[in-house]
Amino acid sequence: MKDASGHAGGVLTTLLRQRRFVVGLVLVCLIGGVCAANPSFASVQNLRDLLVQSAPVVIVGCGMTFVVITGEIDISAGSLLGVLAALMGLLASPQHAGLSAPAVVAITLLAGMSVGLVNGLLVTVGRVPSIVATLGMLTILRGITELVLGGVWITDLPPSIRILGTGAIAGIPVCVWAAALVAGVLIVVARVTPLGVRTRAVGGNADAAAIARISVVRVKLFAFTLVGLLTAVAALVCVPQQSVIESGIGVGFELVVVTAVVVGGTSIRGGMGGVLGTVLAALLLGSIRTALVFLNIGEMATFWERAIQGAFILAAVLADHFARAAADRRGGQLAGAAA
């Protein structure tokens, strides 16, 4: 699927057609620009914080990329994060179940996968459109979170669980390791394995995929279960960073994840996209707010923060749209390459 043209514009055209390149470029420019204005932005501590901030979006976004490539969407991830956080808290807290850390981890992962599987079954077997099924799940899971916590927050997470959020291996926080591992594995899965090919085939043309004896149901079930599992991973390594587990965890998270996936170049119509683009977009979206703080533009930044973020997303969506359209006009077919 690589562009084989040898002439001068060829390389640039190829690159411009790949959203991950555009996003990467914007990310580098943003970091470079802010560093020029305020060198302390480039401190090790700050870069580390940026990675930690983006970790949950990266982790869940990688799985979401698969779902979106198959032509579906999962907007229940935020509420799922909330319900899994509550579950983890209730299981781990000595005042409630007080289970050991391995048991808590196992049950949380299992619960995440189960909800993902249910989403997948609703979409495939139940033939409920994914946006509808997961919209329903979004409200149901939020209601359940409120019910199980019952207005009392969990403030006594045992150290064995807190360490997942606050600990570090070789100076790098656990959640960053987890994000890197998830991203690494899934980039390989998407690029090299038959599963990656099947995922794109299902999203590109489900009927053709079915003729090619690819089980559409199985691929979609895998994708939804993966998002469930990864949301559980995110709950385990990112939530214990905070001392309190409350009922509002994950509100609006699904929109951030979906934004990262589409800004990262995965087509919302399915069939193409890549994990690397999602990772870069997640880092980009996570850096905007911090960058604003370091630019020191005073009170204005407070009131216009969301507008600037929105303008950024809008610009990213449009810039890519035009870059791709321009590239399409100049050379060859659409880049369907996956990262």
Next chain:
Amino acid sequence: MIRTGRAIFGFHEGVLLALLAVVLCIAAWLEPAFVAPRTQLEIGTHAFELALLALPMTMIIISGGIDLSVGATMALASVVLGLLHQAGASMWVASAAALAVGALAGALNGFFVARMRVHPLLITLATLAAYRGLAEGISRGRPMSGFPNGFLELGTGTLLSVPIPVLALVPAVIIMGVIAARSVWGAWVYAIGGNERAAEYCAVPVARVKFLLFTLTGITASVCAIAFAARRNTAKADVGSGIELEVITAVVLGGTSIFGGRGTIIGTALGVVLVHELREFVGWRWGHDEIILIVIGATLIGSVLLANLGFRPKK
């Protein structure tokens, strides 16, 4: 012209009507006061924004699109209304400006979707953040109130002992229903949702229809912002937050296919009433906000599952 899915009253509407009847019967049995006409009329005002926004949203979804930015557009219009009122403009001028801003916000979405061919989910996800951010920025987060009494009367007054917002919904539903089911314009919308390319070949002005649909949604969002200001005497940047998902829930519950091409205004009206009655009744009887969420989510998924049982498409 393509007529598929333009049936006025189908199977799904039957299911909804049955469900609604069950809910109301249970309500009448457990809480007779809840189904009293006076109560129903008065709590009807709570559904105004949901019901009004659901109308153009139905058309957009039938055309195969979606608009996530309705709540943010509402906030933007609300803030413009409030700021102009504070600056001393008359309510007429302020309302007109709010309508204009809403129309502009909707037109911008429409422009990107229709002319630039950006996916509607993508562009409205972006403008959802941008419009609300803009509303926060220009209002600095402050609430604005102190609207004149004549204006507040629009939101709180009654005509023939029916609250004005509830009364206003009736012509809105009828007009939109007639447009959808009987006009050429409505037929175009169904045609685009059924098969966009085929519609184009049939000389349907696809881009123009889409552009107008989004603009109409923007205008409707500003009407909601004005109605909210009239009912609660407040204009603020957090008005309408999260309403987009409630609206989409009601529309889909009403039987409109999220893939486009299928759906009715009557279905949407029933969907809105069902969501509204469920929410109000559960709140009235059991007073648990959490349970309302679970009931509505389960009804949404359940209704589509059931509809799938009834409509098994031939392979």
Next chain:
Amino acid sequence: MIRCVSVVLAAAILAAGMLGVAPGAGPDRSDKKITVCLLPKKKGVPYFTTCAKGAEEAAKELGNVELIYDGPTDGSPEKAASMVDRWALRGVDVIAVSPNDPEVVGQAMKKAREKGVHVIAWDADAAKETREFLVNQATAQDIGYALVDAMAKDIGGDAPEGEVAIITATLTAANQNEWIKFMKERLAKYPKLSLVATSPSNEDQRLAFQVAQDLMKAHPKLKGIFGISSVAFPGAAEAVKQAGKSGTVLVTGLATPNDMKAYVKGGTVKSVILWNTIDLGYLTIHAAEALATGKLKSGATTLKAGRLGTVTIEGDQIMLGKILVFTKDNIDQFDF
């Protein structure tokens, strides 16, 4: 055929669902009971859950009170206003409201009063004409001043100096904006304390954590952070703790003592501002009951409130008592 079956099925499922919740959950309708509705700003927050605990205690003690505690789980003022409307139509006796947005909810409170329902405000106030009494634990001014005074005391010295920042809930949060107004007013008393930023955290603990991290990096001379929403406070405290700046950057705010105990003992937080929330809920129910039975009338100067004894009324404000400051010396005495 399948269609008919599915219609019947749908009806049956829904009916079963509704009846399943029905037994015992509905309020007992004996005629002598006074129905009191207690509306928090946001349901699902420990602050209000503890208030509800006190309210239940009072309802049980009084015996003639049927208590309904409900509020929007997302804190939406419009939903809160809808609840007030609904209760008023239902014809309950008293509605006690903690308005999350005085204007939006105030409109509904006014309408409820026109219907002849007793309306009192508790925890936060709305316009005077919207309610008969206010159960006042602290005014916005008291809270704003107390926060700044506590920070000044924690930083120490006769003329405390340094940079401070506020992490608030959302830009549009009515109550917080009111507190911030008075905090700024009070900061004028400490000329060497300069407010460098007021940042929203959108009711998100994680975001509050990140905002606090960013503030510490962008303002290396930062001395204190006010976390003035229920999740901004622990979020900011955790950020300071993880940055190893406990004691150098002080965090203060409003929270129930149980939620912040660990930070107070660890030294990240020197003082936590609040009042006795259980007593607040308790007093509110006593006031509501007295109002409904005619024991409490406009112009009264005292109110007998169970274990709280005689409570004074100033004008139309029922006073709970003083704001409490929890420090590591006294925090163990409180359990709520």
